[in-house]
Amino acid sequence: QSVLTQPPSASGTPGQRVTISCSGSSSNIETNTVNWYQQLPGTAPKLLVYGNDQRPSGVPDRFSGSKSGTSASLSISGLQSEDEADYYCAAWDDSLNGRSVFGGGTKLTVL
Amino acid sequence: EVQLVQSGAEVKKPGESLRISCKGSGYIFSNYWITWVRQMPGKGLEWMGRIDPSDSYTKYSPSFQGHVTFSVDKSSSIAYLQWSSLKPSDTAMYYCATTYPYRSGSFGFWGQGTLVIVSS
Numbered sequence: 001q002s003v004l005t006q007p008p009s010a011s012g013t014p015g016q017r018v019t020i021s022c023s024g025s026s027s028n029i030e031t032n033t034v035n036w037y038q039q040l041p042g043t044a045p046k047l048l049v050y051g052n053d054q055r056p057s058g059v060p061d062r063f064s065g066s067k068s069g070t071s072a073s074l075s076i077s078g079l080q081s082e083d084e085a086d087y088y089c090a091a092w093d094d095s096l097n098g099r100s101v102f103g104g105g106t107k108l109t110v111l
Numbered sequence: 112e113v114q115l116v117q118s119g120a121e122v123k124k125p126g127e128s129l130r131i132s133c134k135g136s137g138y139i140f141s142n143y144w145i146t147w148v149r150q151m152p153g154k155g156l157e158w159m160g161r162i163d164p165s166d167s168y169t170k171y172s173p174s175f176q177g178h179v180t181f182s183v184d185k186s187s188s189i190a191y192l193q194w195s196s197l198k199p200s201d202t203a204m205y206y207c208a209t210t211y212p213y214r215s216g217s218f219g220f221w222g223q224g225t226l227v228i229v230s231s
Contacts, residue, residue: 002155035217037156044206044224045148045156050217088156092216099172100146100158100216 003028004089004103011109012079020106022072022089028101032092034072036065039086039105048087049074076108084110113137115207115222122228123197130193131225133207140188141165143211146218147181147192151203159205162190197229 005023012018022034036049047056049065052072064075072091076083089103118132133145147159160171162181169181180193190207205225208218 033215033217035215037218039156044221045208045218046221047213047217047219050213050219051215054213056213056219086155090156090158090216090218096173098170100161102156102158105155 002104003093003101004091006087006089006103006106008104009107009109011111012076013111014079014081016079017075017077018079018108019076020074020087020089020108022074022103024070024072024091024093026070027095028070028091028093029067029072030070031094034065034067035090036063036074037088037090039088041085045088079110081110084108113209113211113220115209115220117205117207117222117225120226120228122230124231125199125229126196127229128193128195129197129227130191131205131227133190133192133222135188135190135209138209138211140209141185143209143214145181145183145190146208146210147179148206148208148218149175149203150206150224156206159192164188164190197227199229199231201227201229203227 033051037045038048039045052067053065086105088105093101141164144161146161149157159175162169164183182191207222
């Protein structure tokens with residue numbers, strides 16, 4: 001059972017906009033920044049969004065992050081076949097003397 | 112170019128010890144924490160903890176405290192993850208990651224992963 005809750009799956013057709021949610025609590029998302037990672041099949045995770053809504057250099061502006069209260073979301077516009085991957089949200093959690101926590105991951109399928 | 116290069120796959124027996132490595136290059140290794148992340152077969156990412164290469168200060172996830180040990184050789188820019196007695200449940204892919212460059216708790220660069228298989 002992950003501390004951050006994500007839907008296990010999401011899907012969309014090429015060109016569509018897809019949004020993945022990440023639900024947390026007052027000890028993590030509400031008080032700390034949220035980061036998102038993309039894991040393509042068989043590869044290491046890659047930082048996609050940091051600080052709630054900032055994109056590292058090289059990440060297309062099709063990817064955007066937002067946060068409100070105890071929830072965050074990742075939106076992907078103009079969906080492409082190469083976006084098919086697992087997506088994870090992550091944040092610092094102030095409970096248990098502090099720890100970093102991940103969501104359970106969302107498998108995005110491009111139909 | 113920033114890189115974290117991890118040691119190769121390992122196959123071990125239960126009860127054996129193991130140390131895997133993660134070598135950083137292309138940035139000031141000692142200025143950014145190294146985090147270790149476990150991914151069990153077909154499962155999600157789990158934060159194991161982190162080490163500050165500048166002073167070897169460690170913070171472990173409660174789930175891993177007492178079962179693994181982090182260490183670092185600052186002079187060689189290498190971080191290590193060590194087990195003294197492996198269990199079959201340690202079978203997983205292990206990733207190291209650095210908080211370079213953004214900090215903010217984000218892991219900007221990742222190693223390619225080290226697969227550890229523990230089986231009798």
